[in-house]
Amino acid sequence: MSVISKPTIYGNQRIRCVLPQRIVEYFNLDYTFVDPESNVESEEVKLYQKLFPLRKIPTLVDIDYKTGKHFHLTEVIAIMYYLLEPLAIEKNDAFAKQIIGFSLQDKAEVLKWLSFINSDFQLPLVGCMRQIRGNDNYNKSVFDSNITKLDGFINDVFTPRLSAYTYLVGEDVTLADFYAAAWFARGFGFVWDKKWAKNHPAVMRWFNTISKHEFVAPIFKDFALLDQLPSPVPKKKEKPQQPSKKETKAKEPEEPKAVKVKHPLEALGKSSKFNLDEWKRQYSNNDTRPVALPWFFEHYDPSEWSIWRVDYKYNDELTMTFMSNNLVGGFFNRLSGSINL
Template identity: 65%
Template sequence: MITTPTLYVNQRVRCLLAQRISEHFKLGYKFVNPEENTDSEDVKLYQQHFPLKKVPTLVDVDAKTGNLFKLTEVTAILYYLLEPLANEKKDPFAIQLLGNSVQTRADVFRWMSFFNSDLQAPLVGNMNQIRGKAAFNKPLFEQNLKQLDALVDAVLTPRLTNYTYLVGEDITIADFFAASWVWRGFGFVWNKSWSEKHPALWRWFNTVINHEFAASLFEGFTLLEATPMPASKKKETKPKKEQQPKKEVKKETKPVEEEGEQPAEKKAKHPLEALGKPTKFVLDEWKRQYSNNDTRPVALPWFFENFDASEYSIWKVDYKYNDELTMTFMSNNLVGGFFNRLTGSVKYMFGCLVVYGENNNNGIVGAVLVRGQDFAPAFNVAPDWESYAYTKLDASKEEDKKFIENMWAWDEPVVVNGESKEIVDGKVLK
């Protein structure tokens, strides 16, 4: 049982301010990293109460009743920590941080929302590519850089050229929150020459990180000399894998035809080609059924009546890094890019991946039909295939069958850790 007010935090940038506020104002929160000491009682309680495993997470305890108040989402947590200090205790600095009027507070939360969504999405996208959490996609990487520049030029530079801070002439929690994300920008994508071209943002950033309240959070900050580019290892090795079979097929095709022999040493263009043509279940016919008929009443009954588990397998596909996803449209773009990179295998596959949840709290999951009994030969043509987890499904089991139907019909919520999440978007691979 949780008896002490607790903040579940780790080293992520979104956790910094909640910890700092608790320390500065001596609020008495215990800090627990849910990724460490996983057998401890604190972490077990966190796993029990917060199945999405988000950070920061706050648990407050009513001293009289022992009732727990549980809260996620960083901006909500920052407000919860500061509001009693400002309104009940009338702490001058807390009032300044939160804003001393309804309009000022609304402006504070407007800026926090901007950095937590508009700016965070392209920034985290490139950070993940640089850190190897997502496959390098040069066009997307460059598009994200352009989007970040556009946001800075259109929104931040005009504001910070005319004002010292984001909200009026007093520093607020919006400035510290924004600076924590700009810190990541300077740590991953913006270099020294970029900072010289954006003097207003650079002046503001240095003012905020040297404020006594936040100086300890940004110790050791240094500018990048050059923007790091992610390594593209998988893309470099992929041509070798494809070119060698093509050469050997070309050499041996003609002699085999002349001798009337079976091409014993001929290599297939795709590993799944070696399985030969299926004799019972026709994938193209299923794709036509799915495309031309109502999914629930017509297409799905046809599928389960004709599906042959000896020739095909069905796999649950889970994105491994849902906690890094931000905007739902970007998650759907991620699925679209993955499917585009599966083009080389598409004649052996069919499936859907859906995006469930909401902005800054969403995930990717789906069900994919594959020729044969192994998922790897179909998926490993995509450089980012290892960003997903694969679990084999059994269509003869009612639970697995229902999951497959839901993934291909998109008309019922996704159940994640016992909680229903609405499907907001998705893609079909066919």
């Protein structure tokens, strides 16, 4: 497998990739671009897959030509700062200094906005986009929830700031403005139209200002507001073909019939003299000593039946009447197989 011989950025036209690519183009940095999602059988892409098993984009590979050491980096915010910091510090480039933040507080503010846009803001936006494009099944409650979150971010975070200030950080355009505007452009292609733009003048004034800046103008050259919003289309569920009755019968083997297991006492056969059901009726409906017991001994046949006395071994457990009833009832339930012969 080949080895990377030149600093490389792996990415494509996804929003996270456009600003790192623009930084390289604008400042004429020595990086090659490779799209890891096209020509996947190429040596370059195979090497990317080996170096970055999570397949994230953008990703960066830098090379120290003096030592030959390679440096690997993922995550768009880290990559943008890795590209811009040497320009600001080592080359003293004024524009690079400005967009990453002149002071420590400015830098912290820029990073705050970048982190917010790259997490809280883009998650519901991407959720809506995926449903509109058909990547995910349309779920109205999820879609509406994402729209509500986006409205909250616009009304509570962006509008107050942009109504009072020209830019997101300080009095100059920064990386926060460029990155946010790139995500807004994607939103204008899916969830916001001309009507929305008319109702959010502060946000649109800021967006139009940023999109015309020479640094990002090539990214927005084909931008246009939507006249009407696209609607998410629910995916039609394909009904699985039902096999015909003949096929079902042919495919499904008949289940073997359960064999009824005979009770061991069935081998003794039916009693010729003593009928248990009749005995139960005699015992239940008559007085025990004068009627039921004489009937019992008259019909009892010792050649077919035997009489047993059972003593319970744990009488200390029988402190309450209901406990004895439960035990005796359970005992007779377990004898039912023999009684019902």
